[in-house]
Amino acid sequence: MVPLLLMATSCAIYYFSATGNSLAVALELAEKLHAPDPISIPGSFILEDPFEAARTADQVGFVFPVHRACLPEMVRGFIEMMPKREDCYYFAVSTYTVFGCNEFWDIDQILGRHNCWLNYGAGIRAMGNVGLFDPGSATMARRLRQISLRIDEMVEAIANSQENTFRRSIKLLGRLVMAYTKKRRKSLFLKVNEQCKKCGICAQVCPAQNIIMTGDENGGPAPIRSDKCEACYACLRWCPANAIGTKTKLHSRYHHPNIKPEQLNPVQSTETQTAAQEEEDV
DSSP states (O other): OOOGGGGGOOEEEEEOOSSSHHHHHHHHHHHHTTOOOOEEHHHHTTSSOTTHHHHHOSEEEEEEEOBTTBOOHHHHHHHHHSOOOTTOEEEEEEEESSOOOSHHHHHHHHHHTTTOOOOEEEEEEOOSSSSOOOTTSHHHHHHHHHHHHHHHHHHHHHHTTOOOOOOOOOHHHHHHHHHHHHHHHHHOOBEEOTTOOOOOHHHHHOTTOOOOBOSSTTOOBOOBOOTTOOOOOHHHHHOTTOOEEOSSOOOOOOOOTTOOGGGSSOOOOHHHHHHHHHHHHO
């Protein structure tokens, strides 16, 4: 039964997703909380007001993957820029394949500078680089059911504005991980081989809009290397031709079986925004 509190509480959910795991969680959370569709953090940056929902909702949530034991840089930047409100209930849900570390403490520190705090934070162990399953296997179906049950627990807590405490932050580890991540992002080089079909899916799923398709008839995407890179490997995971790789070959080709690439970072087109504005003006 849906708690009565839901009927009187507005909720905005922002997400960042590379494999589709976090998007799938955000979609299920939104459905069970009777909230509007979750908002893509990368997609929101080209809107006139990326923070419109965060300015008015009673509850604001963030759903994201753990990257190298910490908060993805784009999520960190979004929360730092977002207007904070002392009267708002903030929650966060992380997805991980091995373990989380400092992600909730990081958010709590950002909010704390504005006399706010992270009221609720919880993690979900999902599929990814480690423990990869066949998308059609019984093991995968069982894991997805377990995730759904975990989401039910979170929905009950969030619907009733419950608060919890997070594991203590390992500050030294956090600093080392952040330093490594920044260095990794600057040195990362994703190579494209002759199997490239020039379909453009890599450019479509890139949260940083860091991939440019070359114009000549023999060209696919240009080699991917830039300080803009989030090192999320969405391009590698979603390439249908397996044409993108790294030097180390440590990363899997996994992506969520129930998510499509065009769902990852949707934004309203200019025409859609204009039509919506015209309806409001009438």
